[in-house]
Amino acid sequence: MSEIKYLPGKEPHPRETRSVFKNVDREGWDQSIETYIADGGYEMQKKAYKMTPDEIREEVKTAGLRGRGGAGFPAGVKWGFLPPNNEKPVYLICNADESEPGTFKDRYIIHQDPHQLIEGMAISCFSVGAHLAYIYIREEFPEGAQILEKAIEEAHAKGFLGKDILGTGFDLEIYVHRGAGAYICGEETGLIESLEGKRPYPRIKPPYFPAAMGLYLCPTIVNNVETLCHVKHIMQMGGEEWSKTGKPNNTGTRILCVSGDVVNPGYFEVQVGHVTMGELINDMCGGLKDGRKLKAVIPGGSSAKVLRADETFKIGKGDDEKEIDIWDIPMDFDTLAACGSMAGSGGVIVIDDSRSISWVLNNINNFYAHESCGQCTPCREGSLWMKKITDRVVKGQASPDDIDTLDAVARNIDGRTICAFGEASSWPTESFIDKFKDELVADTSEDYEGVAVNAERELAAAGLK
Amino acid sequence: MTLDVPAELEKEIDERITHYPVSKRSAVLPVLHHLQHHFGYISNEAVEWTAAKLELEPIKVLEVVTFYPGFRQTAPGKYHIRVCRTLSCAMAGSYELMESICEKAGIDRSGVTHHDPIAVSADGKYSIEFAECLASCGTGPVCLVDDDFHEKVEDVDALLKQYQ
Ligand SMILES: Cc1cc2nc3c(=O)[nH]c(=O)nc-3n(C[C@H](O)[C@H](O)[C@H](O)COP(=O)(O)O)c2cc1C
Numbered sequence: 001m002s003e004i005k006y007l008p009g010k011e012p013h014p015r016e017t018r019s020v021f022k023n024v025d026r027e028g029w030d031q032s033i034e035t036y037i038a039d040g041g042y043e044m045q046k047k048a049y050k051m052t053p054d055e056i057r058e059e060v061k062t063a064g065l066r067g068r069g070g071a072g073f074p075a076g077v078k079w080g081f082l083p084p085n086n087e088k089p090v091y092l093i094c095n096a097d098e099s100e101p102g103t104f105k106d107r108y109i110i111h112q113d114p115h116q117l118i119e120g121m122a123i124s125c126f127s128v129g130a131h132l133a134y135i136y137i138r139e140e141f142p143e144g145a146q147i148l149e150k151a152i153e154e155a156h157a158k159g160f161l162g163k164d165i166l167g168t169g170f171d172l173e174i175y176v177h178r179g180a181g182a183y184i185c186g187e188e189t190g191l192i193e194s195l196e197g198k199r200p201y202p203r204i205k206p207p208y209f210p211a212a213m214g215l216y217l218c219p220t221i222v223n224n225v226e227t228l229c230h231v232k233h234i235m236q237m238g239g240e241e242w243s244k245t246g247k248p249n250n251t252g253t254r255i256l257c258v259s260g261d262v263v264n265p266g267y268f269e270v271q272v273g274h275v276t277m278g279e280l281i282n283d284m285c286g287g288l289k290d291g292r293k294l295k296a297v298i299p300g301g302s303s304a305k306v307l308r309a310d311e312t313f314k315i316g317k318g319d320d321e322k323e324i325d326i327w328d329i330p331m332d333f334d335t336l337a338a339c340g341s342m343a344g345s346g347g348v349i350v351i352d353d354s355r356s357i358s359w360v361l362n363n364i365n366n367f368y369a370h371e372s373c374g375q376c377t378p379c380r381e382g383s384l385w386m387k388k389i390t391d392r393v394v395k396g397q398a399s400p401d402d403i404d405t406l407d408a409v410a411r412n413i414d415g416r417t418i419c420a421f422g423e424a425s426s427w428p429t430e431s432f433i434d435k436f437k438d439e440l441v442a443d444t445s446e447d448y449e450g451v452a453v454n455a456e457r458e459l460a461a462a463g464l465k
Numbered sequence: 466m467t468l469d470v471p472a473e474l475e476k477e478i479d480e481r482i483t484h485y486p487v488s489k490r491s492a493v494l495p496v497l498h499h500l501q502h503h504f505g506y507i508s509n510e511a512v513e514w515t516a517a518k519l520e521l522e523p524i525k526v527l528e529v530v531t532f533y534p535g536f537r538q539t540a541p542g543k544y545h546i547r548v549c550r551t552l553s554c555a556m557a558g559s560y561e562l563m564e565s566i567c568e569k570a571g572i573d574r575s576g577v578t579h580h581d582p583i584a585v586s587a588d589g590k591y592s593i594e595f596a597e598c599l600a601s602c603g604t605g606p607v608c609l610v611d612d613d614f615h616e617k618v619e620d621v622d623a624l625l626k627q628y629q
Pocket residue numbers: 066067068069070071072073075095096097098099100183184185186187188189222223224225227228419420421424
C-alpha cells in the first residue's frame with residue numbers, strides 16, 4: 001500500500017494533517033491485522049521494545065504530548081508520577097468511554113483502526129511496566145467492543161500480545177471492558193471504581209491519584225484512546241521531531257469534531273493551533289447554513305464554557321498581547337484557555353442565531369442532571385435544580401429572579417465537589433449567564449413569582465421563618 | 466425461582482470472568498451484560514445468580530443494576546430503540562425523531578419517569594428510551610436499535626421496516 005486514497009466524498013480536507021486518522025475512511029482499508037501489518041503496523045512496537053522503558057517515556061515527554069481526553073495533561077509527565085521502587089503491579093487503562101457531548105473521534109479509531117490503538121497501548125504498557133491493561137469502552141459501542149476483541153485475538157496470534165512478546169520476556173494481556181451507559185465512567189477514578197465492579201463513584205484526589213493509587217489501589221495510568229495512539233507516532237517520528245508539529249506547548253495533531261449548525265459537520269485532524277475557529281467553521285465545515293449568523297460556540301465538549309460570537313478575546317502576553325475576535329482564535333489548548341474556555345475533548349458545537357439560548361442551556365442541564373453520580377450534595381442537588389429552573393424558563397414559567405437563583409446555584413457547585421463533574425456541570429450555566437443573561441431573562445416573565453420568593457412564603461406560612 | 470442459564474452462556478460467562486484475575490467482582494458488569502443480552506433485562510433472579518457466581522452479596526449487584534442506565538429491570542420490546550437526546554442531536558431533530566417513532570410504532574411515553582425510562586409498544590414489538598450522547602454528534606439524529614447504530618435518521622418507516 002503506497003499511495004493513500006480515501007473513500008469518495010470522505011477525503012480529508014487539504015488543511016488536515018492525518019496521522020492518528022490516517023486510515024480512517026481509507027480506500028481498501030479494513031480492520032484486519034494483515035492490512036495493518038502490510039502498512040507497516042507493529043513495527044513501532046518492535047522498535048520500542050528494543051528501547052528501555054525510561055527512554056520511551058522520555059520520548060513521550062520530549063514530544064510534549066498532552067492528553068486528548070479533556071484535561072490536556074502531559075502524558076509523559078503523568079507516566080513519571082508512577083512511584084519509584086514500586087513493588088505492586090502497574091495497570092494501564094485506555095479510556096474509551098467517549099462520553100463528553102460533542103465528541104466523536106475515538107469511535108472512528110476503534111471501529112476502523114483498532115490495531116493502531118493496540119500497538120499504542122502495547123508500547124505504553126512496556127514503558128510504564130504494565131502487564132495487564134483494560135480498554136474501558138462505553139456500552140453504546142457494541143460493535144466497537146467486538147472489533148477490539150477480534151483485534152486483540154489477532155495480535156495475540158501473531159505474538160504482539162501475550163507471553164514473552166517479541167522475545168523480550170515482556171508479558172502483556174489486554175482485555176476489553178464494557179461500561180453501561182453512565183457518563184461519569186469517563187472520569188478516571190469513576191472509571192476505575194466501575195472496572196472494580198462497583199457504582200462509578202469518583203474517588204477524592206488526593207490521595208487517589210490513579211498513578212499512585214488506582215485500580216485495586218495499585219499504580220495505574222489512564223489515558224484516552226487518541227493519546228495512546230499518538231504514542232505510536234511519537235516512536236515513529238521521535239519525540240523531538242514530533243514536538244515540532246503543532247505549536248509550542250500545544251504539540252502534535254489532534255482531532256476536532258464539529259457538530260451543530262454548520263453545513264458539513266465532521267471530524268478533522270489538524271496540527272494543534274494551525275487552524276482558527278473561522279477556518280474550521282467556514283473553510284472546513286462549509287460555513288453556517290444559508291442566511292444564518294453565528295451566535296455562539298462551545299469549543300471543547302459541552303462542559304466547556306461557551307464563547308459568544310461578538311465578544312473579543314485578549315490573548316498572548318507582554319509584547320505579543322492582542323485582541324482578537326472569535327473567528328481568529330487558533331484552536332489550541334493555551335489559547336482557548338486564555339479565551340476563558342478550554343480545548344477539552346475537541347468537540348466543537350456551533351450554535352447559530354436560529355437557536356434559543358434557553359433551549360440550548362436547558363438541553364445541556366438535562367444532561368448533567370441525568371448524569372451526576374449523586375455523591376456530592378452540591379452536584380447532585382445543584383445539577384437537578386439548574387435543570388428544573390431552565391425547564392421552567394423554556395416553558396415560559398420562570399420569573400426574572402430565577403436567573404439569579406440559577407446563577408447562584410451554579411456558582412455553589414464548582415470547587416465544592418469530589419470530581420471535575422462539578423465544574424463540567426456548572427460551567428455551561430455560569431458562562432451562558434455571563435454571556436447571554438439578557439436573552440435568558442427575556443424568556444422569563446414578571447408574572448411568575450420566583451421559587452425563592454415562594455419558598456420564603458411557604459416557610460413563613462409554616463412558621464419556620 | 467432460579468435463573469435458567471444455558472450451559473453455553475455460562476461457559477462464555479466463566480471465560481469472561483478469567484479476564485479479571487485480580488478480583489472477580491470486576492466481572493459484575495460483563496456478567497450482567499451477558500445476562501441482559503440473553504434474557505432482555507435483569508430480573509431479581511439474574512441479580513441473585515450473578516451474586517452467587519461472583520461470591521458477592523446480592524446488594525452489591527443490585528446497586529450496580531440500579532445505577533447504570535445501560536441495565537434494565539423490566540422487559541423491553543422485541544426490538545429496543547435508544548434515541549440520542551443530547552444537544553447536537555436535539556439540534557438535528559432528535560426530539561422530533563422520538564415523537565415520530567413513537568407514533569409509528571404505537572408507543573405511549575406518557576408514563577415514562579427517570580426510574581422507569583422505557584416505554585413499550587402495545588404489541589410488545591418495540592420499546593424505546595432516550596439515551597444521552599451516543600458519540601456521533603456530527604451525524605445526528607442518531608439512534609441504536611439493539612446493537613445496530615443508525616445515523617442521520619430521517620425515514621422512520623424505513624427504519625422500523627428493518628425490524629419486524
Ligand atoms: C465528568 C468527566 C468525564 C470525562 N469523560 C472522559 C471520556 O469520556 N473520555 C476520556 O478520555 N476522558 C474523559 N475524562 C477525563 C479523564 O478523567 C482523564 O483525565 C483522561 O481519560 C486522561 O486521559 P488523557 O490524559 O490521555 O487525556 C472525563 C473527565 C470528567 C471529569
